[in-house]
Amino acid sequence: MSRVLQAWSSMSSRSRFFVRRLRERLWVKPLMICLLSIAAAFTAGLADQFEFEYIPEISRESVETLLSILSASMLVIAVFAVGAMLSAYASASNAATPRTFPVVVSDDVSQNALSTFIGSFIFSIIAQIALMNGYYEEQGRFALFLLTALVFSVVILGFVRWVDRIARLGRLGSTIDKVEAVVINTLKQRARHPTMRANKAGEFETGIAIYADRVGYVQHIDVAKLQRLAEQQDFRLQVAAMPGSFATPGQALAYINGVIDDEAAIASIKEAFILGGDRTFDEDPRFGLVVLAEIASRALSPAVNDPGTAIDIIGTLLRMFVIWTDNYEEVDSEAVEFNRIAVPELSASDMMDDAFNAIARDGAGTIEVALRLQKTFEALALLENNNIKVAASQHADYAYKHAELALKLDEDIATLRSAMAWKNAVS
Structure with a gap:
């Protein structure tokens, strides 16, 4: 029985991995919706096999008119949607980092909207051809009319939601939020099962x-x-x-x-x-920390000069380590599921290297960033996790050394030194 369960777990684990990769492909959902649209167009004809006491009379011309409007507009909207989405993806990659692309392209609202537009076009074309060739009788035409009205409703709702989403999709703040959500989910999973x-x-x-x-x-x-x-x-x-x-x-x-x-x-x-060829977010929490640090480093570059974004990301990283600590569960050697396999735990020091080293280096010359880092390390040192406490103290020293070399005013260095007074209290 245990071998059967392990085989099922193995299959489901690999399946989930490949399903997540498929979510990053723009063609998957449109293909599925296209097949569903074709099936729906022909399914409407099944209504002719049933007898109803009363069916509203729907003329063939009225249904043809609706389908013609749908087919003429949906292809144009689909092409427009693809162009807008590609522009948003490029904007997100340029504003943040190219490593965020898999997260941005997996946006469900955008994929669903594109699938709806393409599926509606396919539905209208197939239904028009079937209608012109006499596939539908009175009951079938009424069923097709109801389906067409439903498609119109779905298209309108999908378009309104998509316009709201596409306006935010390429924004840096939206990209950071999406990366944060993915990384938090990965961190929680690994914290609950460290090995x-x-x-x-x-x-x-x-x-x-x-x-x-x-x-x-x-x-x-x-x-x-x-x-x-x-x-x-x-x-x-x-x-x-x-x-x-x-x-x-x-x-x-x-x-x-x-x-x-x-x-x-x-x-x-x-x-x-x-x-x-690339790292993925699913089972690699450190990659998410690296990506967020890259966004902060780009914001701190002379070409961008946006320390506010770096400070925002420092706060995001602090939240992640708090979530890690809150969800962390010690490994019970007697309750492990895979007792013949040994897996190393994530190192708190390595995780903090990924999260803060680049920011400490690139933000060393900005007193606001340097101060926020020290406050963050102080907060981390107060968490109930000894490994994080030790790493926070080490990274506070590392960040201070960078800032001491980069800051030009003695007053700024003195302010930063006073912000490190927490180390004496913690130690």
Whole structure:
């Protein structure tokens, strides 16, 4: 029974990963809606098979007129929508960072609106052709009229929602909010399962190294599949390359404690590590922190000179570490689901490196940013997490050293030094 559950968990884990990748493709939803539109146009004809006591008489000409209006307008609107969306995507990438593109392009409202416009066009064309060839009788024409009215309503509502969304989609604030939402979700999942439902790394000794066959970022690890293979081949495995790691043929993906001579099993272990050309947000919380730090660094560049955005992102990063602390659950070695697999936990120091180092460097010459960093580190040092406390103290020193070299006024340096008085109280 346990093997069946593990197989199901493995399949669902990989399926969820690939479904999330499909959400980043603009053609998926329009294709599904197009197929649904074709089915709806022909389904209306099924009404002719039923007898009704009273059916309002709908002339063929009136339905043709409605469908003609729909087909003539929807293709134009769909083309306009694509142009507006591409412009918003380009604006988001330029204002923030190109790494935000997968988050922006996954916007449900925009994808749904585009799908509605294209699907309505396909529905009107198919329905017109069927109507002109006598596919519908009296009941079918009435059903088609109702469907057409419904399509009009959906198009109008979708267009109104889309106009409101597209006006905000390319804005920097909207992009930051979207990235924050995705990263918070990823952080919560990892905080609740720091070792991905496996043992802590170091629970057993390392052994035979399993190397990657190609170069790429680890995007997903199928831990359930690794557990199933470990049970079948009687070995224990320690993951060495976590999601977000850059894998090369000379870098170990995992270490096996045991004997394994089956080449097929080794190949299956490698297949459990999905590699790609880019990092993804789904299982890589550190990538989200890096992206937010990149946005802040760009805002602090001389060409942009927008310290307000950097300060806003510092507040966002603080919220994320608070959420991490609030949701963090210690690993119970007796309750792990994958007892033959060991996975390293995220390092608080590494996470703070990703979040704050670039901002501390690029914002060192701006006293407002330097002060906000020190206040943030003070807040982090007060959290009930010893690892974060230690890392906050270290990063406060790091940020101060950068600022001391970059600030020109002694008064600013003195102000910043006084803002670090919290270190004496905490220590």
